[in-house]
Each structure stands twice: as C-alpha cells, then as structure tokens.
Amino acid sequence: MNKKSTIILITSILVFLVIFVVALMVGRYQISIDNFFGALFTSDETYRIERSIIIDLRLPRTIMAGLAGIGLSLSGLLYQETFQNKIVSPDLLGVSTGASVGAAIAIVLGLSSALISIFAFLMGVGTVILTVLIAKIFKNGSSTILLLAGIIVGGFMASVLSMIKYFADPETTLASITYWMMGSFENSTMKQVCIVFPIILISVVILLTLSWRVNIVALGKEEAQTKGINYKFYRYLIICIATLLTTSVVAFSGTISWIGLVIPHIVRLMVGRNTRKTIPLSITFGGVFMILVDILSRTMTDSEIPLSAVTGLFGTVIFICILLYRRRMFDEN
Amino acid sequence: MKIKINKLFFTYAGTTKVVLKNMNAEINEGTVNVVLGLNGSGKTTLIRLLAGLYKPDSGSIIYDDKSLNKISIKERSKIFAYVSQHSNAINDILVKDYLTYGFVNALKFYKSPSKEQFDRVEKIAKKMQIAKLLNKNLGDLSGGERQIVSIAVCLLQDTPIILLDEPTSALDLKNQNLVLSLLNEIAKEGKTVILSSHNPNHALFLDSNVILLNKGKIEMFDKAEKVIKVDVLEEIYGKKLCLSSELNYQEVSFKK
Numbered sequence: 170m171n172k173k174s175t176i177i178l179i180t181s182i183l184v185f186l187v188i189f190v191v192a193l194m195v196g197r198y199q200i201s202i203d204n205f206f207g208a209l210f211t212s213d214e215t216y217r218i219e220r221s222i223i224i225d226l227r228l229p230r231t232i233m234a235g236l237a238g239i240g241l242s243l244s245g246l247l248y249q250e251t252f253q254n255k256i257v258s259p260d261l262l263g264v265s266t267g268a269s270v271g272a273a274i275a276i277v278l279g280l281s282s283a284l285i286s287i288f289a290f291l292m293g294v295g296t297v298i299l300t301v302l303i304a305k306i307f308k309n310g311s312s313t314i315l316l317l318a319g320i321i322v323g324g325f326m327a328s329v330l331s332m333i334k335y336f337a338d339p340e341t342t343l344a345s346i347t348y349w350m351m352g353s354f355e356n357s358t359m360k361q362v363c364i365v366f367p368i369i370l371i372s373v374v375i376l377l378t379l380s381w382r383v384n385i386v387a388l389g390k391e392e393a394q395t396k397g398i399n400y401k402f403y404r405y406l407i408i409c410i411a412t413l414l415t416t417s418v419v420a421f422s423g424t425i426s427w428i429g430l431v432i433p434h435i436v437r438l439m440v441g442r443n444t445r446k447t448i449p450l451s452i453t454f455g456g457v458f459m460i461l462v463d464i465l466s467r468t469m470t471d472s473e474i475p476l477s478a479v480t481g482l483f484g485t486v487i488f489i490c491i492l493l494y495r496r497r498m499f500d501e502n
Numbered sequence: 503m504k505i506k507i508n509k510l511f512f513t514y515a516g517t518t519k520v521v522l523k524n525m526n527a528e529i530n531e532g533t534v535n536v537v538l539g540l541n542g543s544g545k546t547t548l549i550r551l552l553a554g555l556y557k558p559d560s561g562s563i564i565y566d567d568k569s570l571n572k573i574s575i576k577e578r579s580k581i582f583a584y585v586s587q588h589s590n591a592i593n594d595i596l597v598k599d600y601l602t603y604g605f606v607n608a609l610k611f612y613k614s615p616s617k618e619q620f621d622r623v624e625k626i627a628k629k630m631q632i633a634k635l636l637n638k639n640l641g642d643l644s645g646g647e648r649q650i651v652s653i654a655v656c657l658l659q660d661t662p663i664i665l666l667d668e669p670t671s672a673l674d675l676k677n678q679n680l681v682l683s684l685l686n687e688i689a690k691e692g693k694t695v696i697l698s699s700h701n702p703n704h705a706l707f708l709d710s711n712v713i714l715l716n717k718g719k720i721e722m723f724d725k726a727e728k729v730i731k732v733d734v735l736e737e738i739y740g741k742k743l744c745l746s747s748e749l750n751y752q753e754v755s756f757k758k
Contacts, residue, residue: 242586253592308515381614384599385606391586394554397579397607442594445614 177439180429181453185235188441192231192460196467198238219455231460233422236369237354237458238432240418242374244411245429246436250387250444251407259415259429261316262408263323267296269324273333282356285349286420292397293416296326297408312389331446352423352476354463361421368417372410376448383407383444406437422489425459426477427484432458434491503566503581503662503694505529505552510561512547521547523718525561529572529696529711531662534689536705536726539715540738545698546587548715549667552696553584565663579607582663583656585649588673595643597632597651598623600640604658623658630654631682646677653684664688664695670704679756682707701756702730702739714738 170178194200198221200208206214208223244259252261260266271292275285304318337343376383385393386403393400419425432455433447440446461485466474508526519564524546529535537545550556551564563570565581573581574635576746583604601623615623627633627683632650635643649669656664667684672680678701686708689695699705705712705726712729714722716738722729729735736743746753 303740313623378612381609382606382611385603386594388592388603391584392557394555395579395582396575396655399575421731437594441596441599442592443599469567 170446174440174450177452178446178449181450181457185453185457186356187273188457188460188464189231189235192234192464193227195249195464195470196227197221198222229359229362230354230463232362233365234356234459234463235456236362236365237418237422237425238428238457239373239452240365240369240414240455241429242432242455242458243372243448244414245446246433246447246451247407247411248429249381249433250383251404252316253387253389255434256317256430257316257438258321258426259411260424262300262319263296263326264293264412264415265419266323266326266330267299268293268416268423269346269350270296270330272349272420272423273330273337276345276349277333277337277342279342286361290416290420293419294412296322297412301405301408316450345474348475349423350477352477352480353466353473353475354422355467355473357421365417365421368413369436372414373452375406375410380448381402381445383448387444422476424477425480427480427488428455428458430463431484431487433493434488438494447469469495503531505663505694505696506564507552508562508564510551510563511559512544512551512556513559520559521718522551522558525718525720527720528711529622529694529721531694532689532692534685534695534708534710535697535713536708536710537696537713537723538700538702538705538714538729543715543738544718545715546667548713549584549665549696549698553582553665555584576607579659579661581661582665583659583661585656585664585666585669587667593639595640596636597627597638597640597643598636599649601627601658604655604660607659625656626657630657632692638737644670644677646674646680649673649677649681650684653681653688657688661693663694663696666695668698668700670699670701675754675756678704700757702735706730707756707758 189379190205194202194205200223204219205223207213208219245257248257248259248261249255268289271288271290272285274292275288280288300315300318300322303322304315307314320333334343334346337346382398382403385396385398386400386407388396390400393403415429436447436450436454440450453495462476462479466476466479469479503693505528506565507525507529508527509590511520512521512522512601513520525548537548539545551558554575557571565573570578598620602619605615605619624633624636627636630650630653632647632654635647635651640648640651649672653664653666653669669685670681682704685695685697689708708726710726712722712724712726713720714729714734721738722734732743732745
C-alpha cells in the first residue's frame, strides 16, 4: 500500500461509517440528530418510536445493504481478475440466474420467505457447480471454457425461469417473482444478518490475507504456475468464495445488478491494477455504494423503488463516465 | 543443474500426430542451448514440456536426479523460470509491480513483497537499464522493452535455469541483439539458458549448443559451429541454404 491508496482507504472507511449512521436517520420518517442519540444512548420512553424504527427496521436493512455491497463488488472484482476480463460481473457462472430459479420455485410452491432464501442459495451454488462440471467435460481447464459453460448454464437457467414465470399466476406468484428479482432490503431482519455476516466476514478475511496473491492468479494459468502458484487450487478457491459471497447476498435481497461491475472499475481507476489495493477498497466502496442506493430506493418516492432499478440508473451513468475518463487519460498519453 | 530428457513422446490432446518422438538429450549446467527447427518441428512443445506446462505421453524429464512430474509446482518455480512466446495479455499493471511477481515462490501466501524486495527490483532494473520504465504500465512498453521486463522477472525469480520460447521472434534487429546479449550475460553468471529460435545466426552469436529438431526428433545436438553448416541445415531448411560469404550482397548483422 502506498500513501495515496492508504489515504483513499482511510477516507472511504470514514465515509462508510458516516453513511451508515445517515442511513439510520433518513427515510420516510426522518429522525433528527438529537432524537437519534436520544433513542440509542438513553432509555427514555419518549424515543420509543424512533428506537424501534432504527433498531428493528433500519439497522438490519442497512447492515444487509452494506454486506451486499461488499459481497457483490468483491465477487465482481475476483471474477474480473481471475478471468482476465473486465466486463464480467458476479453472475458470470450463472449464480444469480440460478438463485432466481430457486427463489421462483419456492415462490410458486408458496413456501415461506426463509425457504425462498434457502432454495435460492442452494440453486445458486448448484448452478455454479453445474457450470464447473460442464467445463470439466472438455478437460481443457482454460478460462474460456469455463466462461462458455457459464453462458450455457446461465442461458439454460434463464429459460427455466421464463417457463416458471409463464406458468405462474400473474396476479400473485408472478408478481412476487418479478419483485424478488428486482432486489430489495425491505424484509431484512437481524436473523438474516446473523447468517450473511459470518459468510462475508470469513470471505473478507481470506481475501485480505491473499490480497497480493490474487495478482498472480490474474496472470493466467501458465504464468501463475511457472511463478510457483498452484493455479488450479487458487482459481477454485476464488470461484468458491465469489459464489458464496454472491449467493448469500442474492438469496436474501434478490438479484442486484451493476454494482459488481462498476465498483471494481472505479477502484482500479483510482489506485491502479493491484489486488493488494483493490480488494480492501472494493470492500469499502461497495458498502458505501450499496447503502447509498438503499437510501435512495426508499426516499426517492413514496413507495420503495427496487434496488436494481436504482443501481442500473446510477451504475450505467457512472460506467460511461469511467470509460470517458479512461479515454481522456489514454488520449493525453 | 543438469537436465536429462529421456525417451520423451508427446501428442496433443484430441489429435493423432505425435509431435515429439523418442526424444533423448542431456543438457549441461551453465550452457546456452538454442532449439532450432522448422515451424511445427516441436520447438515450442519441447520448451513447454520442460516448463511442465504439458504432460508427456511417456518418457521423462529429469532435473538433476528428480523427475519433473514428481516435483511440486512451488519447487519447480525454484528450478526454472519461463518466458512464453506471447507475452501476457495483461497490460495495466505497473512494471514495478510486475517485477515483484518474480518473488512469489519466496513469499508466504499471506505476504506481499517487502521494501527490500522492491529495492532489489530497482537494482536489477538499473542494471538492465529499464529503471525509467518502472512506473509505466506494461501496455505502454515496446515489444523489446516488454521482453526485457519478462526476462528481468525471471532473474528475480532467481532460478538456475531459464526457459524462453522464441524470445526474439517479435523483435526488431536492435532489440533482438539487446535480448541476445542479455542472455549471453546471464549464461556467464552460470545459469542454464534454453531458448527456441527461428534464426540459426542467433546460435552462432550466442556461441551456444544447438538442439536441431526435425519432425519431432533431435536431428543433431552439438556446438553451434558444428551444427550451423550448410550440409547439416539444408536437410531441414532446404537446398537453397548458403553461407553469407556466398551471397552477392552484404548482409547486416551485429558485432559480438
């Protein structure tokens, strides 16, 4: 870490903390700073409503938003590095589409929200396993085959999803499936946080430990191997972590697009391509971005706007700005 | 470190053409060895087999007294470094950072390069006259600069053997000379260098051994001055081959 990236990292951690507190205060029911501290640090009964809103509603959803941002931007970064392709997103190996199929099946069967999450999680993981197995048939071990298998399995899952939607009841289940797929933290609970938090924490610890080494994996099989790294092991480890990160988020919040693509690009633009710097920064930037998006999704209008609509809106604009900026830097050189 | 190639056979997966047929050779420590031969004669295949990137159908490659397939990936990276023909597609890493990748096998999995290792990068960059490139992106380098950076990484990897697959094929004359001179210096420091090339003159320039391949077999393995002869080479390169002294024009080349 050089001076510049350390400053960016510390600043982004501070911003993360500030935005986290702000997220607890703003919303349809605004809470002033006085009331906020009153509700959290006194046991005064007059702040009963505020306390309930902050602790029961906003705290779990804000934590979930932060975790989702961290999970999705990290897995986006990991895939972009290991597949040497800057336009891949966490859904590369069919994770989100698979999870959507799982959720859709559970919704059609009329199962509880806990079971919807479990189905989504299992199908998400199952889809990636299927992708890896299909790639294995070709005994070639190249990233291209894995990418292709991802496209094939993703396409297959997408048509299964269409089928389920076609047969679903348009009044009830179809609406639920569609709404689920647009992503929301509205139903977040502390219980969900207790499940997702350890998964994200363990992944983050492993990734921070390996943060420099991911650079070498990103060189591709030949170079990584001749430089002394067990490429196969690290690639599967990374796919494993990225899949767990994405599915654990998607299973509870539905699919959220763009963030996994945009955040790694922003981070790379700021500190260059070095996973020792980009991994920690993707964590803080991803968290901040997602919490911001969640604030917007619940304050922009009277009803909640689905997350993917907001991430798409801002993600695309930011992405164009990044490309233009890169282009300008390129021209100047 | 001695390399022994023992009854080596190799076929690419999904094909029937046997690329290497019963190859035997012994490469001595501290020598420069140029693999010559036509396109498709097995030069790249041989280098990549030596680098452990392919598995032979049968036969073995033995480093000192250990068979390559019994050496772990990490141990291999302490025995040989490898420069591929097509330099990596990654363009947006700083040269400075890229050079530290040579230290991977010396670092524990949770470590990143130390200050001292960055100093070593600077030292070797100065020695190889690429210090001014350190803060540039790999993608901003010329082909020649990039090749020298690739070799610098190998030197930092600090292995007794360096394998290079056509390191001069994409370079202009000046850079070809630069790379070859560099390899000469490396060999003087006692390292074993094995490279493939399309240009027999390179073997003469390097005063190296030549492994002359013909249709997947070793046609001849000897000192360059003994192999680079019209009667030997015309078997492979065709009857029109001649020495430059027989030409009715002057060829350009480099002084040693």
